[in-house]
Amino acid sequence: ADAEIGLIGLGVMGSNLALNIAEKGNRIAVFNRTASKTHEFHQDAGPLRDRIVPCDTIEALAAAIRPPRPVIIMVQAGAAVDEQIAHLRGVLSANDIMIDAGNANFRDTMRRFGELEGSGLTFIGMGVSGGEEGARHGPSIMVGGAEASWKRVEKVLTAIAAKYEGEPCAAWLGPDGAGHFVKTIHNGIEYADMQMIAEIYGILRDGLGMAPKEIGQVFARWNEGRLDSYLIEITARVLEADDPETGKPMVDMILDRAGQKGTGKWSVIEAQQLGVPATTIEAAVAARVLSSLKDERVAAQAVYGGGVAPFPGGRDEVLADLELALFAGKVAAYAQGFAVMAEASRAFGWNLPLPTIAKIWRAGCIIRSQFLGTLAKAFSGGPVANLLMTPAFVQMMQEANPALRRIVARSAEAGLPVPALSSALGYFDSYRLGRGTSNLIQAQRDFFGAHGFERIDSSGAHHGPWGSGAA
Ligand code: 6PG
Numbered sequence: 001a002d003a004e005i006g007l008i009g010l011g012v013m014g015s016n017l018a019l020n021i022a023e024k025g026n027r028i029a030v031f032n033r034t035a036s037k038t039h040e041f042h043q044d045a046g047p048l049r050d051r052i053v054p055c056d057t058i059e060a061l062a063a064a065i066r067p068p069r070p071v072i073i074m075v076q077a078g079a080a081v082d083e084q085i086a087h088l089r090g091v092l093s094a095n096d097i098m099i100d101a102g103n104a105n106f107r108d109t110m111r112r113f114g115e116l117e118g119s120g121l122t123f124i125g126m127g128v129s130g131g132e133e134g135a136r137h138g139p140s141i142m143v144g145g146a147e148a149s150w151k152r153v154e155k156v157l158t159a160i161a162a163k164y165e166g167e168p169c170a171a172w173l174g175p176d177g178a179g180h181f182v183k184t185i186h187n188g189i190e191y192a193d194m195q196m197i198a199e200i201y202g203i204l205r206d207g208l209g210m211a212p213k214e215i216g217q218v219f220a221r222w223n224e225g226r227l228d229s230y231l232i233e234i235t236a237r238v239l240e241a242d243d244p245e246t247g248k249p250m251v252d253m254i255l256d257r258a259g260q261k262g263t264g265k266w267s268v269i270e271a272q273q274l275g276v277p278a279t280t281i282e283a284a285v286a287a288r289v290l291s292s293l294k295d296e297r298v299a300a301q302a303v304y305g306g307g308v309a310p311f312p313g314g315r316d317e318v319l320a321d322l323e324l325a326l327f328a329g330k331v332a333a334y335a336q337g338f339a340v341m342a343e344a345s346r347a348f349g350w351n352l353p354l355p356t357i358a359k360i361w362r363a364g365c366i367i368r369s370q371f372l373g374t375l376a377k378a379f380s381g382g383p384v385a386n387l388l389m390t391p392a393f394v395q396m397m398q399e400a401n402p403a404l405r406r407i408v409a410r411s412a413e414a415g416l417p418v419p420a421l422s423s424a425l426g427y428f429d430s431y432r433l434g435r436g437t438s439n440l441i442q443a444q445r446d447f448f449g450a451h452g453f454e455r456i457d458s459s460g461a462h463h464g465p466w467g468s469g470a471a
Contacts, residue, residue: 003029003053003064005156006071008084010041013128014074016135017101017160022051024159029053029064058087068095070153072126077102077262085112094120097149101126103263106177106184109144113176122149125176127183129365130162138162140365141170142186142357144179162364169360174350181270181344182357185337188267188281190367191260192333193231195284195420200326201235203407207311207416208318212249216240222323227330229369258288267340274343279423280333287419309414324403325421331397332424334375335387355379388431401428447471 003026007018010032018041021028028051032038035056042054055061062069069092073084081100088098098121100109109125116123127142128135141161143150150172161170173182197219204215216239223232241250264285271278290297311318338354345352358376362368378390387393408425411418430436442453443464450471452461464470 001064001066003027004066004070005153006030006055006061006065006069008032008058008061008071008073008088009075010037011074011076012132013101013135014072015041016132017072017074017128017139018052019045019048020136020138020160021156022048024156025051026156026159027051027053029055029061031055031058031061058084059091062088062091067093068097068152070097070099070156072099072101074101077104078108081108082112085116089116089119089121092121095122097122097124097153099124099126099153100180101128103127103183103187103261104180105262105266106144106181109177109180113145122146124149124153125178125180126157127179127186129183129186129361129367131366134162134364134366138169138364140186140360140363140368142179142182142360143170143172144174144177144181145172146175147172161360162368164359164363167359169362169364171353171356171360173357174345174352177348178350178352181348181350182341182352184263184266184270185341185344186361186365186367187263188271188278188284188340189333189337190231191264191267191284191288192280192337192420193229193330193367195287196280196326196329196333196424197231197235198287199411199416199418199421200322201239203311203318203322203411203416203418206308207411207414208315209310212239212251218319222326225323226327226370227323229371230366231369255294256291257294258291260285260288264288267337270344271336271340274340274347276336276340276343277427278336278340279427280329280336280420283420283423287417308416311414311416312410321403321406324400325407328397328400328404328428329421329424330371331387331393331400332427333420334371335393336427338375338379338387386431388428397428401425404428 005021005026006029007014008031010030018028018030030038030052038054042049042052045052053064055064071088073081075081075084081102081104085098104125113123124143124145128139130139138161141157157170158168161168173179201215204210204218216236219232219236219239223236239251243250243253246253268278268282268285341352341354355376358372358379362372374392378392384390388397404425408418408422445451446453446464447466447470450463452463455462
């Protein structure tokens with residue numbers, strides 16, 4: 001028993017995480033349900049082979065690790081995690097730590113915590129972002145669980161995490177489900193970012209009639225400025241690639257039907273439960289759902305015509321507006337995502353460190369960007385009601401919102417769908433309106449249901465003079 005840590009599940013994320021852990025000097029015991037995969041992984045590990053202990057059973061895995069044992073579970077979120085936990089409970093002993101590193105629903109993580117409580121075993125719910133490359137060379141790691149458990153695995157987790165100017169992108173964020181919750185919101189923001197990028201691509205492709213490679217160059221240029229981020233960088237690279245089979249631009253050969261595994265949807269559900277508007281994420285999830293209705297969309301095009309009018313304005317002016325509009329949309333999306341986390345922190349008593357979250361997203365994860373550095377600074381001055389109210393972002397939104405407004409308006413007139421960008425604008429405009437229109441909603445509610453309303457000039461509940469027919 002001389003391995004420092006164990007890992008169950010050698011899929012893409014698990015095997016890369018295991019190699020990363022071994023590379024940082026740790027001996028790691030690994031297990032996969034299909035034993036042949038475990039041995040293949042070991043064979044293919046090159047110079048890291050000596051630090052990897054292939055195990056054919058969970059019992060062998062437990063025996064290979066020096067107690068107290070940390071065991072990472074990297075299997076498909078859901079029932080498979082419960083199965084592994086049940087099995088591990090039989091072979092692990094007091095003080096051992098199970099670490100679920102998959103994209104678990106934080107409510108499952110909280111339940112698992114409850115179930116393990118009192119068993120002597122410890123559980124960590126850990127969000128890991130960065131895809132295959134991140135897992136192998138440095139992901140962003142969001143930990144939830146007992147702080148004492150974190151202290152015991154901090155060394156290995158900070159060693160394998162991405163570094164931003166030397167600072168590890170790994171942190172303990174709070175008890176039980178906090179880590180998986182933050183990872184879920186990370187993904188929700190990822191959905192919004194990706195949807196807004198896709199909407200801008202749509203304007204460039206259908207409104208300006210640009211070819212994929214030209215569009216790729218635009219994104220590559222934007223990646224040098226305020227939009228500098230991993231998602232913009234890979235968008236440029238995707239748009240520049242050709243399909244090896246047909247020689248055509250790869251992106252043109254891909255069916256316009258987006259998949260999703262659930263984290264975006266969970267973000268929206270939890271935002272609704274918490275009563276926090278997350279309209280850009282909602283729009284992004286809905287856009288993926290709508291995209292999957294390919295046959296219906298094709299039929300609707302035959303009825304309504306899919307025509308798009310040319311996008312008005314000179315190209316340079318439109319490109320400058322698009323860059324700023326995307327930036328403004330991004331501000332709204334992050335304002336919403338962080339507002340959801342702030343409210344969850346209150347509701348679940350987590351005390352989530354928002355500046356730390358922004359900091360550990362600056363490298364390693366899918367939404368890493370220059371923007372997150374600015375955001376981390378904006379939050380470091382103490383609690384704020386909304387990102388939109390921090391001085392740095394006030395200034396940026398004042399500069400960028402007119403471009404967002406022009407782009408949304410022109411897209412609407414041209415017939416180009418921009419659901420996430422327009423929800424960002426709707427959110428911003430509603431947020432900055434000191435007197436909105438809910439006075440009318442209150443009057444209607446009182447009319448049909450005698451729900452009562454507050455007056456602007458006196459306190460307490462009041463009713464209106466609605467007369468006959470009213471409730
Ligand atoms: C990451 C990613 C990753 C996630 C998908 C998103 O942070 O590395 O968010 O964890 O699995 O990329 O999932 P879907 O788009 O498939 O829902």
